[in-house]
Amino acid sequence: MATIKVGMADLNICKGSDMITTLGLGSCIGIAIYDPVTKVGGLAHIMLPDSTQMRNNSNIAKFADTGIEELVKRMIAAGANRRRLVAKIAGGAKMFEVSGLSTIGNVGERNAQASKAKLKQMGIPLLAEDTGSNYGRTVELYPSTGEFYIKAVGKILKII
Amino acid sequence: MAKFSLDQVNEMYFDVLKEIGNIGAGNATTAISNMLNLKVDMEVPKVAFLTFQELPTAISTEEETVVGIYLEVESDIGGSMMFLLKMKSAHYLVNHLMGRPDDYAEDFNEMDLSAIKEIGNIISGSYLSALSTMTNMTITSSVPYLAIDMAGAILSVPAIQFGQYGDKALLIQTEFGDEVKIQGFFILMPDVDSYDKILTSLGIAL
Numbered sequence: 001m002a003t004i005k006v007g008m009a010d011l012n013i014c015k016g017s018d019m020i021t022t023l024g025l026g027s028c029i030g031i032a033i034y035d036p037v038t039k040v041g042g043l044a045h046i047m048l049p050d051s052t053q054m055r056n057n058s059n060i061a062k063f064a065d066t067g068i069e070e071l072v073k074r075m076i077a078a079g080a081n082r083r084r085l086v087a088k089i090a091g092g093a094k095m096f097e098v099s100g101l102s103t104i105g106n107v108g109e110r111n112a113q114a115s116k117a118k119l120k121q122m123g124i125p126l127l128a129e130d131t132g133s134n135y136g137r138t139v140e141l142y143p144s145t146g147e148f149y150i151k152a153v154g155k156i157l158k159i160i
Numbered sequence: 161m162a163k164f165s166l167d168q169v170n171e172m173y174f175d176v177l178k179e180i181g182n183i184g185a186g187n188a189t190t191a192i193s194n195m196l197n198l199k200v201d202m203e204v205p206k207v208a209f210l211t212f213q214e215l216p217t218a219i220s221t222e223e224e225t226v227v228g229i230y231l232e233v234e235s236d237i238g239g240s241m242m243f244l245l246k247m248k249s250a251h252y253l254v255n256h257l258m259g260r261p262d263d264y265a266e267d268f269n270e271m272d273l274s275a276i277k278e279i280g281n282i283i284s285g286s287y288l289s290a291l292s293t294m295t296n297m298t299i300t301s302s303v304p305y306l307a308i309d310m311a312g313a314i315l316s317v318p319a320i321q322f323g324q325y326g327d328k329a330l331l332i333q334t335e336f337g338d339e340v341k342i343q344g345f346f347i348l349m350p351d352v353d354s355y356d357k358i359l360t361s362l363g364i365a366l
Contacts, residue, residue, distance in 0.1 A: 007213035008312070008319055023222035024312020027320055047316070047323045059327050095317050096230040096305035107320055136313020138223055153225055153309055
């Protein structure tokens with residue numbers, strides 16, 4: 001059983017009994033997608049909601065829209081069936097209680113909304129989510145069971 | 161659209177940041193020294209230009225709990241700044257301020273948290289006044305906001321700011337210390353248009 005680590009603005013896939021993880025999600029979103037039959041799983045750690053709003057958008061894993069598209073493409077290439085894919089997401093916290101309308105204040109929420117909108121557009125059902133609030137999360141996806149572990153400082157392990 | 165792209169950052173801008181880091185850390189050292197009534201020395205700050213993957217691990221592991229203090233930058237330039245302290249350093253500073261033994265490591269209470277905010281405020285102010293002096297601009301900051309959480313989660317905030325115009329972030333690392341080293345990390349995040357203003361006022365051609 002191998003552990004595959006996904007960094008910030010990064011994505012990767014894993015299979016069978018392997019586990020895929022990303023550490024310390026803040027306002028970013030961890031998007032976990034898996035195929036329950038072939039046990040192909042994928043995880044993207046996106047930072048920003050929309051690549052079309054940015055001039056510098058060459059890093060496709062950085063954005064919800066392009067990140068999810070690329071992740072699904074890689075999963076299908078690894079044997080996943082497009083129609084069976086399901087998703088779970090976590091993250092999108094507001095790390096600092098910044099007042100006002102600064103872009104950073106609600107970027108977590110916008111990331112969560114954009115991720116859900118993209119999944120919906122691609123017809124991938126969102127089975128569960130743990131987003132928002134004000135704390136960081138480490139997530140682990142086990143594609144063999146579809147379980148998505150969420151760990152936070154001073155909180156009990158949550159499995160969605 | 162702003163002309164600046166962080167991925168084209170040049171040597172000279174690096175040197176300027178290092179100098180801001182130097183002067184800022186110098187100011188901060190004096191302030192901390194006065195506040196704690198301690199002799200505090202400072203090491204030469206290191207400036208690093210890091211990818212998002214490298215950023216959390218330059219400070220600690222992604223999951224190590226750290227203290228983050230965040231302020232919005234206002235007036236002539238807009239943006240934000242962040243100061244990060246390792247837990248050990250934060251405990252050390254608070255213990256000194258509260259007159260507790262050095263090895264006291266209980267969870268921070270309300271009073272401790274305000275003390276940390278104030279320390280963050282003083283340190284951040286030291287850097288901002290260095291930047292203000294060098295650029296001849298008026299720079300003010302908001303009240304400090306505090307988070308104690310996983311390094312990766314706290315660093316997602318500056319990473320997202322930088323992520324809007326590049327794939328790397330600038331980190332200024334400072335070490336203060338007497339018998340115990342205090343490790344602090346400073347990240348300045350001007351918004352895109354403010355980069356141009358800063359560089360222009362420093363006489364750096366884009």
